Amino acid sequence: MNTRKDLFKKCYDFTLADEVKALGIYPFFHPIEETEGPVVSFGGRKLIMAGSNNYLGLTADERVKEASISAIRKYGTSCSGSRYMTGTVNLHLELEEKLAEYFEKERCLLFSTGYQTGQGVIPTLVQRGEYVICDKDNHASLVAASIMAVGQSGKFVRFAHNSMEDLERVLQTIPDDAGKLIVADGVFSVSGEIVELPRLVELAKEYGARILIDDAHAVGVIGRDGRGTPSEFNLVDQVDLMMGTFSKTFGSLGGYVVGERDVINFIKHNASSLIFSASPTPASVAAVLTSLEILKSEPELIERLIVNTDYVRQGLAAAGFKLMPSRTAIVSVIIGDQMKTMVFWKKLFDAGVYVNAFIRPGVMPGFEALRTSFMATHEKEHLDKVIMEFNTIGRELEIL
Ligand SMILES: Cc1ncc(COP(=O)(O)O)c(C=O)c1O
Numbered sequence: 001m002n003t004r005k006d007l008f009k010k011c012y013d014f015t016l017a018d019e020v021k022a023l024g025i026y027p028f029f030h031p032i033e034e035t036e037g038p039v040v041s042f043g044g045r046k047l048i049m050a051g052s053n054n055y056l057g058l059t060a061d062e063r064v065k066e067a068s069i070s071a072i073r074k075y076g077t078s079c080s081g082s083r084y085m086t087g088t089v090n091l092h093l094e095l096e097e098k099l100a101e102y103f104e105k106e107r108c109l110l111f112s113t114g115y116q117t118g119q120g121v122i123p124t125l126v127q128r129g130e131y132v133i134c135d136k137d138n139h140a141s142l143v144a145a146s147i148m149a150v151g152q153s154g155k156f157v158r159f160a161h162n163s164m165e166d167l168e169r170v171l172q173t174i175p176d177d178a179g180k181l182i183v184a185d186g187v188f189s190v191s192g193e194i195v196e197l198p199r200l201v202e203l204a205k206e207y208g209a210r211i212l213i214d215d216a217h218a219v220g221v222i223g224r225d226g227r228g229t230p231s232e233f234n235l236v237d238q239v240d241l242m243m244g245t246f247s248k249t250f251g252s253l254g255g256y257v258v259g260e261r262d263v264i265n266f267i268k269h270n271a272s273s274l275i276f277s278a279s280p281t282p283a284s285v286a287a288v289l290t291s292l293e294i295l296k297s298e299p300e301l302i303e304r305l306i307v308n309t310d311y312v313r314q315g316l317a318a319a320g321f322k323l324m325p326s327r328t329a330i331v332s333v334i335i336g337d338q339m340k341t342m343v344f345w346k347k348l349f350d351a352g353v354y355v356n357a358f359i360r361p362g363v364m365p366g367f368e369a370l371r372t373s374f375m376a377t378h379e380k381e382h383l384d385k386v387i388m389e390f391n392t393i394g395r396e397l398e399i400l
Contacts, residue, residue, distance in 0.1 A: 025346040027357035036060055038378045040354065047349070048382045050312075050372045051356040055220050055329050056301045057377030058251030058291045068252075071286030079279045083110070087279030095285050098292055099256055103227060104236050107264035110256050111273065112280050114216055114245025117255030118145035120271030121212060121243060122183065125263075126154040130179035133170060133209065137161040139189050142214060146183070162188075164199040171207040180209035186218035186229030186242075190358060190371065192330025194222065197229055201238045212241040220249025221306075221329050225299050246280075249295065252287035254280035304376040305329055308383060312374060315387035320400045324369065332358070332371045333390065335399060341368040344393055351389045 020026045034041040037060035040049045058064050071091065079087035092110055100108040111117040122145035126132040132146045136158050146156040157174070160166035167182070174180060182204055184195045195213065204211050215228035223231030226249065230239040241263065246254040257267065268274065294301070309329045316333060317323055324332040335341040338359045345357040348370070356371040363369060372386065394400040 020342060023342075025342040027342055027345040027349075030349075038375055038382050042349075042354070045352070047352050047354045048378075048385055049354050050374065050378075050382075050386045051354050052375065053217065053248035053373055054251060054375055055249045055305055055373070056251070056291075056295065057375040058249070058287075058294060060377070061251065061291075061294065063294065064251050064287050064290045067286040067290035068283040071282040075282035077283070078281055081279065082275055082277060083279040084275045089279075089282055089285075091282055091285040091289065092279060095289055095292075096256075098289065100258055102292060102296070103242055103258045105242065105258035106261040108256050108258045109264050109268050109274070110254060110280055110285070111271075112254055112277055114214075114243070114247060114255035115141040115144075116273040116277060117243045117245070117257055118142045118214065119148060119273040121241065121257050121267055122146055122181070123148035123152055123154070124267050124271045125210075126152075126179070126181055128153040129155070131155045131157060131174050131181070133167070133174075133180060133182045134158050135161055135184040135188075135195070137188050137190065138183060138185055139214060139216065142183055142185070162193065162196055164196050164203060167200065168203055168207075171203060171209065174207070176208065180207065181212055182209045183212045183214070186213045186215040187221065187328045187330070189217055189330070190363060190369070191324035191332050192217070192326030192328040192373075193324065194218075194232070194328065195229060197233045197235055197239075201235055205238075210240045211238075212243065213239050215242055215244045216248060217328060217330065219244050220295055220302060226295050226302050246284065246288045246291075250288045250291040252284045252291065254284050254288065301376040305374065308376065308378050309374045311380075312372065312383050312386060315383070316390055319387070319391045319394065321390065321394060324367075330371060330373045332369045334367060334369050336366050336368055338365075338368050340397060340399065341370060344370060344397055344399070347393045347396070348389055351393070353386050353389045 032040045037057045038049055039046050075089050081087035096108040111120055118141045122132055126149040132149050134146055150156050157170055159170045187194055213229055218228040220226040230236040241259040243257040246252040313331045322334040341357050341359055348355055358369045358371050
């Protein structure tokens, strides 16, 4: 008898996506035809975008667009190589210098995505017998990066979400003489909650650990003029490494890490995801350079973002929705059931509101949610419509 197992069997057996599509409630991969930022077109219809991380609305800013277009004229569409080889243009160096200055650290290193930044930093630093210590709710890219560290005989341990008691318990189990890196999202990407940084810093000092904060959802949202979580707590000099993405506030694509000179230099010459992947395109880098100038010179954008998000948060809470704890630009509404989450998503979509459905494995059972996020460029009428449609559908589905 042939006992061979076909590697692709799991693919042929995977029917869930097709089943959900057949029900007409599939919430993923819907193509946007055109976008102005807060309003986007799907299938010839205009919808309010209440699920993007384009926090300051800069993807639609004419100055940012023009910067990208000019960079393409000067440098072409791609660097066609890694930073290490032929893929560095002077825009990369200019952005690294400006970001290091902005984040008040000695040096900065760019990557082609935020995902690759984690993959470049964590397994490069955490080697044989050393520990990466992650919050259980860290972004999937940080988990993947930590698993890469295990591939190099590093150790990967986790602590209960934002629990500094559990972090201390975990630190007590690690040998005193082992190198340790504590990694946490600054603003957690599913809930919008902020890390308990002051206590985390105390524990890191007490147990001799280094700290990496991923500020993907914090930059442009919290901290002095949008400088992120360490700045929010006045702890920039206590956090060893800060990383982030250009795909949210900066309205572009790419990632960065900032820290002390020798550490960034070591990552630069050893990180596989940097050395073996093409550099960020000139168009992407030029967009970030312009966004950074806007971020520094127009703090009122951040104020508007916070006012907009607070308005929706208060509206949904007043209606009786159960929200995840957050005071950032993410408002996650707990639905608590996979099917109801997708049905709710589809009803919002049909009513002209686009949000994100978070189901397993993205969240734990019972915490299935609709994640909304807002922009500085949303108008009050957009926000009112989001609140109104949530209300109507929440009642219809007996969630309220
Ligand atoms: C905390 C966090 N880190 C990293 C990333 C990945 O960033 P990028 O989209 O640049 O790959 C994200 C994106 O969602 C994120 O939320």
